Amino acid sequence: xxxxxxxxxxxxxxxxxxxxxxxxxxxxxxxxxxxxxxxxxxxxxxxxxxxxxxxxxxxxxxxxxxxxxxxxxxxxxxxxxxxxxxxxxxxxxxxxxxxxxxxxxxxxxxxxxxxxxxxxxxxxxxxxxxxxxxxxxxxxxxxxxxxxxxxxxxxxxxxxxxxxxxxxxxxxxxxxxxxxxxxxxxxxxxxxxxxxxxxxxxxxxxxxxxxxxxxxxxxxxxxxxxxxxxxxxxxxxxxxxxxxxxxxxxxxxxxxxxxxxxxxxxxxxxxxxxxxxxxxxxxxxxxxxxxxxxxxxxxxxxxxxxxxxxxxxxxxxxxxxxxxxxxxxxxxxxxxxxxxxxxxxxxxxxxxxxxxxxxxxxxxxxxxxxxxxxxxxxxxxxxxxxxxxxx
Amino acid sequence: xxxxxxxxxxxxxxxxxxxxxxxxxxxxxxxxxxxxxxxxxxxxxxxxxxxxxxxxxxxxxxxxxxxxxxxxxxxxxxxxxxxxxxxxxxxxxxxxxxxxxxxxxxxxxxxxxxxxxxxxxxxxxxxxxxxxxxxxxxxxxxxxxxxxxxxxxxxxxxxxxxxxxxxxxxxxxxxxxxxxxxxxxxxxxxxxxxxxxxxxxxxxxxxxxxxxxxxxxxxxxxxxxxxxxxxxxxxxxxxxxxxxxxxxxxxxxxxxxxxxxxxxxxxxxxxxxxxxxxxxxxxxxxxxxxxxxxxxxxxxxxxxxxxxxxxxxxxxxxxxxxxxxxxxxxxxxxxxxxxxxxxxxxxxxxxxxxxxxxxxxxxxxxxxxxxxxxx
Numbered sequence: 001x002x003x004x005x006x007x008x009x010x011x012x013x014x015x016x017x018x019x020x021x022x023x024x025x026x027x028x029x030x031x032x033x034x035x036x037x038x039x040x041x042x043x044x045x046x047x048x049x050x051x052x053x054x055x056x057x058x059x060x061x062x063x064x065x066x067x068x069x070x071x072x073x074x075x076x077x078x079x080x081x082x083x084x085x086x087x088x089x090x091x092x093x094x095x096x097x098x099x100x101x102x103x104x105x106x107x108x109x110x111x112x113x114x115x116x117x118x119x120x121x122x123x124x125x126x127x128x129x130x131x132x133x134x135x136x137x138x139x140x141x142x143x144x145x146x147x148x149x150x151x152x153x154x155x156x157x158x159x160x161x162x163x164x165x166x167x168x169x170x171x172x173x174x175x176x177x178x179x180x181x182x183x184x185x186x187x188x189x190x191x192x193x194x195x196x197x198x199x200x201x202x203x204x205x206x207x208x209x210x211x212x213x214x215x216x217x218x219x220x221x222x223x224x225x226x227x228x229x230x231x232x233x234x235x236x237x238x239x240x241x242x243x244x245x246x247x248x249x250x251x252x253x254x255x256x257x258x259x260x261x262x263x264x265x266x267x268x269x270x271x272x273x274x275x276x277x278x279x280x281x282x283x284x285x286x287x288x289x290x291x292x293x294x295x296x297x298x299x300x301x302x303x304x305x306x307x308x309x310x311x312x313x314x315x316x317x318x319x320x321x322x323x324x325x326x327x328x329x330x331x332x333x334x335x336x337x338x339x340x341x342x343x344x345x346x347x348x349x350x351x352x353x354x355x356x357x358x359x360x361x362x363x364x365x366x367x368x369x370x371x372x373x374x375x376x377x378x379x380x381x382x383x384x385x386x387x388x389x390x391x
Numbered sequence: 392x393x394x395x396x397x398x399x400x401x402x403x404x405x406x407x408x409x410x411x412x413x414x415x416x417x418x419x420x421x422x423x424x425x426x427x428x429x430x431x432x433x434x435x436x437x438x439x440x441x442x443x444x445x446x447x448x449x450x451x452x453x454x455x456x457x458x459x460x461x462x463x464x465x466x467x468x469x470x471x472x473x474x475x476x477x478x479x480x481x482x483x484x485x486x487x488x489x490x491x492x493x494x495x496x497x498x499x500x501x502x503x504x505x506x507x508x509x510x511x512x513x514x515x516x517x518x519x520x521x522x523x524x525x526x527x528x529x530x531x532x533x534x535x536x537x538x539x540x541x542x543x544x545x546x547x548x549x550x551x552x553x554x555x556x557x558x559x560x561x562x563x564x565x566x567x568x569x570x571x572x573x574x575x576x577x578x579x580x581x582x583x584x585x586x587x588x589x590x591x592x593x594x595x596x597x598x599x600x601x602x603x604x605x606x607x608x609x610x611x612x613x614x615x616x617x618x619x620x621x622x623x624x625x626x627x628x629x630x631x632x633x634x635x636x637x638x639x640x641x642x643x644x645x646x647x648x649x650x651x652x653x654x655x656x657x658x659x660x661x662x663x664x665x666x667x668x669x670x671x672x673x674x675x676x677x678x679x680x681x682x683x684x685x686x687x688x689x690x691x692x693x694x695x696x697x698x699x700x701x702x703x704x705x706x707x708x709x710x711x712x713x714x715x716x717x718x719x720x721x722x723x724x725x726x727x728x729x730x731x732x733x734x735x736x737x738x739x740x741x742x743x744x745x746x747x748x749x750x751x752x753x754x755x756x757x758x759x760x761x762x763x764x765x766x
Contacts, residue, residue, distance in 0.1 A: 369596070
């Protein structure tokens with residue numbers, strides 16, 4: 001150590017402390033100034049357009065129709081209702097996308113590890129082909145395929161004469177039941193009882209080492225209770241099949257082609273990423289675990305279910321939940337093909353009609369941020385629950 | 392090699408040129424026909440694949456039309472590549488004036504040379520090239536493309552388009568978000584509460600929003616917060632939106648690298664009397680960034696794909712210009728050929744980048760194992 005370093009160690013702590021706080025104070029000051037200028041600009045710009053900030057417009061009549069919505073919507077509904085339709089439509093597209101992407105992704109991820117040569121190659125080709133193309137290209141291609149290349153309703157592609165794929169959308173049979181509420185309640189009760197039975201069975205096995213017939217009893221409860229209720233209360237199930245009438249189908253349940261294209265594109269694109277996550281998580285489980293399970297005499301299914309998958313899930317869940325978040329955010333591409341999601345119908349149509357750019361964009365951003373935070377929170381809780389507890 | 396040596400003294404054994412055949416057969420026995428079920432499955436899948444290729448080939452190549460002035464010239468049953476070929480200039484340069492296209496070519500050539508010098512191991516001087524590409528190239532390319540001073544005719548950004556615009560958005564997204572992302576990552580790890588809090592706020596805000604929303608916001612909401620009458624260029628707004636989003640993603644990646652640098656490195660720097668900045672710039676960041684290079688390349692792939700979203704704000708990037716071209720009355724019905732062309736361009740770029748990232752990860756890992764620790 002020479003003399004210079006000694007002097008520095010003597011001086012620097014005080015200086016560093018002061019320097020840190022000075023720099024923080026100056027950054028805050030700059031940000032505050034920026035905020036003041038931005039607010040001033042905002043009020044100038046609003047005054048110039050004769051607008052004032054406020055959310056009163058939400059209660060005005062929207063006066064336009066929306067092509068597809070889960071909750072009912074008519075032209076006389078308010079902008080608040082438009083917002084609700086946008087949020088539900090976004091959640092529907094993202095939810096369906098997540099379900100299909102997960103199923104497809106798991107299948108392909110497991111196929112990547114299949115012992116069969118061509119199956120694993122096929123999965124590899126899928127992953128490399130799909131994930132190196134922009135999602136927007138996927139969306140546009142599927143949209144064009146469904147709207148331009150599909151036949152008109154008269155010549156619609158029929159699936160067993162109950163579901164029809166046409167350029168106006170996908171027509172599915174709709175199920176309805178009289179006394180459906182009671183049967184549904186019975187189903188809920190059955191699920192709760194089954195969960196309890198599974199838990200009790202696990203506790204019993206842990207205490208005594210003996211297994212109870214968990215799967216068989218669960219199946220009986222899950223099927224039997226709703227069936228029994230249906231018979232007692234005389235519920236009648238009706239399945240309504242879409243029928244061609246004039247130029248289009250009536251009856252049944254119709255899904256807009258935009259939604260089909262969006263969900264298919266989201267599922268196919270995200271499945272390629274999920275497949276890689278699944279593969280990596282299974283490969284991350286130590287080989288010794290597999291050997292140990294085999295040494296204990298577990299069958300292949302038991303080994304996967306009891307040893308490999310619980311450990312793989314711990315690795316899989318954080319990136320998987322991140323992928324779900326990406327999928328949800330990517331559902332905003334709906335706006336390009338005109339599926340009425342939050343971006344399209346609220347930040348698009350409603351914004352153009354009212355000119356309330358600031359309020360509407362803030363609400364839209366708040367929705368996405370809230371959903372992001374919710375997914376991050378759920379992932380965090382899972383991480384906390386499944387962390388490795390050190391002895 | 393070993394087979395050749397061992398068979399050299401034994402003239403009665405199988406000829407050495409059959410070694411590859413035996414290896415192939417051994418591979419096939421192990422992979423293709425281990426069990427009858429596997430053999431059948433392989434056969435079915437390979438046959439399906441062959442059938443798919445065989446049924447696509449006539450359409451894609453043999454019966455395709457390669458030249459013509461409109462869809463009507465495509466009389467064959469195959470693809471109408473005339474659409475792509477006759478508009479290739481527009482797909483690459485957008486509406487850039489034909490007489491000035493040498494400027495785009497020059498900027499592109501310098502970009503390719505610079506990237507090659509950075510990506511190919513054997514080329515020396517990575518640090519100098521990297522700094523040149525990060526600091527000197529962007530303003531140079533911007534001046535070259537935009538012009539308007541120093542003797543070049545001005546070309547407004549609304550005439551930029553096609554592949555060129557895609558690369559402009561992609562490259563500026565990477566170059567501009569890099570310093571911001573590194574600063575945010577350092578801020579997130581900072582002990583100073585204001586810097587830490589602001590960095591976390593910024594990162595979580597932008598990462599939680601879809602890029603489409605960010606672009607929309609830049610176009611419809613941002614002008615309200617700027618001085619009245621200030622005219623903004625929509626390319627500039629789109630790049631600003633992308634940089635916000637991208638720097639937040641980058642910050643998370645660099646943060647991972649910072650966390651992976653062993654604590655001993657910080658302590659050693661402190662023991663040498665290094666302050667915060669000298670520790671960060673000379674000791675920690677070089678190691679952290681080297682660790683996350685594969686992550687950075689993957690992030691660049693995602694960014695390149697996301698540049699297509701500028702369609703939302705009305706810019707004509709490669710995807711949008713092809714989509715718009717296929718709705719030209721003369722070329723109606725050529726969307727398939729157009730999308731295949733766009734897909735080929737993006738796929739080639741992204742696949743090459745991902746292979747590069749994969750190889751880099753591999754060599755970094757083996758290097759780390761060799762040196763025993765982070766390096």
